Amino acid sequence: MNSSQILLQKHWNYQSFREPQEKIINAVINKQNVIALLPTGAGKSVCFQIPALMNDGVCIVISPLIALMEDQVRSLQEKGLKAIALTSKLNVEETISAFDNLQYGNYKFLYLSPEKLQSEFIQEKISQLQVNLIAIDEVHCISQWGHDFRPAYLKIAILKNLHPNSNFIALTASATPKVLEDIISNLKLDDVKIFKNSFYRDNLEIKLINTENVFERLSHILLKINEPVIVYTGTRKNCIYISNYLNHREFKSTFYHGGLPMEDKINSIKNWTNQTTPIMVATNAFGMGIDKANVRAIIHMNIPNSIENYMQEIGRAGRDGKRSEVYLIYNNNTLYESDNYLKKGISDVKFCKVVYRKLNEQYQLSTGEIQDKTYDLNLQEFCSKYNLPVLKTFSALNNFEHENIIELYQNVYKRSRLKIIVSNRYLFEYEKRNPKLEALLKIVLRNYGGTFEQLTTINENFIANKLNISKSEVIELLQILHKDKILVYIIALSNAEIRFLVPREDDFVMNRISKNIELRNKNKINKSKALVKYITNDKICRNIQLLRYFGEKNIFDCNLCDVCLKKQTKALKVDYKLIAKEITLLFTDKDQLDSNEIINQLHFDKKYIIKTLQLLIEKNALVLNLQNKFEKVKNE
Numbered sequence: 001m002n003s004s005q006i007l008l009q010k011h012w013n014y015q016s017f018r019e020p021q022e023k024i025i026n027a028v029i030n031k032q033n034v035i036a037l038l039p040t041g042a043g044k045s046v047c048f049q050i051p052a053l054m055n056d057g058v059c060i061v062i063s064p065l066i067a068l069m070e071d072q073v074r075s076l077q078e079k080g081l082k083a084i085a086l087t088s089k090l091n092v093e094e095t096i097s098a099f100d101n102l103q104y105g106n107y108k109f110l111y112l113s114p115e116k117l118q119s120e121f122i123q124e125k126i127s128q129l130q131v132n133l134i135a136i137d138e139v140h141c142i143s144q145w146g147h148d149f150r151p152a153y154l155k156i157a158i159l160k161n162l163h164p165n166s167n168f169i170a171l172t173a174s175a176t177p178k179v180l181e182d183i184i185s186n187l188k189l190d191d192v193k194i195f196k197n198s199f200y201r202d203n204l205e206i207k208l209i210n211t212e213n214v215f216e217r218l219s220h221i222l223l224k225i226n227e228p229v230i231v232y233t234g235t236r237k238n239c240i241y242i243s244n245y246l247n248h249r250e251f252k253s254t255f256y257h258g259g260l261p262m263e264d265k266i267n268s269i270k271n272w273t274n275q276t277t278p279i280m281v282a283t284n285a286f287g288m289g290i291d292k293a294n295v296r297a298i299i300h301m302n303i304p305n306s307i308e309n310y311m312q313e314i315g316r317a318g319r320d321g322k323r324s325e326v327y328l329i330y331n332n333n334t335l336y337e338s339d340n341y342l343k344k345g346i347s348d349v350k351f352c353k354v355v356y357r358k359l360n361e362q363y364q365l366s367t368g369e370i371q372d373k374t375y376d377l378n379l380q381e382f383c384s385k386y387n388l389p390v391l392k393t394f395s396a397l398n399n400f401e402h403e404n405i406i407e408l409y410q411n412v413y414k415r416s417r418l419k420i421i422v423s424n425r426y427l428f429e430y431e432k433r434n435p436k437l438e439a440l441l442k443i444v445l446r447n448y449g450g451t452f453e454q455l456t457t458i459n460e461n462f463i464a465n466k467l468n469i470s471k472s473e474v475i476e477l478l479q480i481l482h483k484d485k486i487l488v489y490i491i492a493l494s495n496a497e498i499r500f501l502v503p504r505e506d507d508f509v510m511n512r513i514s515k516n517i518e519l520r521n522k523n524k525i526n527k528s529k530a531l532v533k534y535i536t537n538d539k540i541c542r543n544i545q546l547l548r549y550f551g552e553k554n555i556f557d558c559n560l561c562d563v564c565l566k567k568q569t570k571a572l573k574v575d576y577k578l579i580a581k582e583i584t585l586l587f588t589d590k591d592q593l594d595s596n597e598i599i600n601q602l603h604f605d606k607k608y609i610i611k612t613l614q615l616l617i618e619k620n621a622l623v624l625n626l627q628n629k630f631e632k633v634k635n636e
Helices: 003-012 021-029 046-054 066-078 092-104 120-127 151-155 158-162 177-187 214-223 236-248 262-273 307-314 332-344 349-362 379-386 390-402 424-433 435-447 460-467 471-483 506-536 542-549 562-571 576-586 595-600 606-618
Strands: 034-037 058-062 083-086 109-112 131-136 168-172 193-196 204-210 229-232 253-256 279-282 297-300 324-330 375-377 406-410 416-420 456-458 487-490 496-500 622-624 630-632
Touching: 003 021, 003 046, 021 034, 021 046, 021 193, 034 177, 046 058, 046 131, 046 168, 066 083, 066 109, 083 092, 092 120, 120 158, 168 177, 204 542, 204 562, 214 236, 214 297, 214 324, 214 576, 236 253, 236 279, 253 262, 262 279, 297 307, 307 506, 307 542, 324 332, 332 390, 332 506, 349 379, 349 390, 349 506, 379 390, 379 460, 390 406, 390 506, 424 435, 435 460, 435 471, 456 460, 460 471, 471 487, 506 542, 542 562, 576 595, 576 606, 595 606, 606 622
Parallel strands: 034 168, 034 193, 058 109, 058 131, 083 109, 131 168, 204 324, 229 279, 229 297, 253 279, 297 324
Antiparallel strands: 375 496, 406 496, 416 456, 416 487, 622 630
């Protein structure tokens, strides 16, 4: 038994490596630069953690999310291994102490974000360390043609200057051939060895369902699953709405989105992890760093931004190797909303020019001027002041950041929060006594779910527009309600900071970056089109479509997806007993259903469903009522 296997058994309690973990580890030990393209849940972290333990010195790990870093550090510490994450939670003294531990305390792992790496102080401290390996997680973020581009990833190559004798290992679960080229080029990797596992997951049943009644279909799916589930949706508002809908239907659900306070995020994850609320309804803010083995289903109620995003999200199901289900529930309206949202979020060159000019006006920068300072930015107020759409403006700011025109420190969607702390009855009486506040309270109750249960993010500009008053008046009214102890109101301060990196030269700056903006927009549109094409193509196996996108060639029908099952149903003798059983299940929580409702909720061919309904009526298992709906016959 070699030393890497001994470490695997000692610290990870596994008897053997998965393919191709051992080959990757051997290449890293032999000081080769490595790129590992492995599907979600394939054990990428072991590929750099074990080699780091086998050599003297520290392994530097670049990771995009604090939660992801903290999770891996906690996991290493539980194994008795010394690791540190440099996050914004550490002050200067704690950061200096961390580097002392790394240098003299036998610590093996330093986790930090690519943004943190840009600090000259951090670079100086890193240069003093003995570094045995540099690992870059989620390395697809380095490509502007990928789906999660982070400009700071482009500057990671500074580590080659700080430690020219250290080799790199770059890891990702999603990279097209084009993105792979960018990874090699941007990291300046020589003699790189690429390991690529097939993205095929033989335990996932992929099923796309086109139905007008998406919520009924969601309920029907969840009735059959007794283990943890993630339901993805596109917006925070829908996230809360779907969770409330499921709880009303007596499912146990919680929700998660990027605008939740940290305490609420922690509670949601905790309740989902321990299965107090086994259904997690979430935006795509949830998932990275979540490594729960027994997620039995992923259900999309929205159209993801790209096939890469979709693959990452469905890859969170069935990590224990057991059969799991992946659903995407949609209809024509879902496709329309996705296309509309995409268009709203794309800023063309003409619009970017307007935003750039208004930004400079906002901070009173003249032509040729640059101030070495950071400015507060409230995106909502900026957009309101200059009559700009928020999504397009945010997209323009991202374009400027990608092109190193500005630095944006954000959570631009951080909002004010409130929670109603009186009963419904008391609130009604209060409204009668205070008619001036009644309209505001009704707007809040109509547009924000969960305000009686928890602190809920709100948008004062939205409320102001609804009431046709100013934002400052809305804030004043909310502060009265807070003072009267009707609700708790926590007002958001500046929700972003901006720093200009080049002198103001409107035409020169915009002409320099216009071509890249156009290419980036085209890339977004093409990625969206690729996913819509995948959704609407019900002739080719779902897995074949996905794997072709990532450049795989030796692929075959999975015999598990909705397309393959439909082919099998046509080829085989029809199993009317199975269809009858599925129809009967639909009446678990419904007294009556019409034929279209039944057809829309089942995968079988329409003619076979109608034939089965006729057989069930003949056998007196179902009856057709006066409203032309089917009812289950009740036994006396």
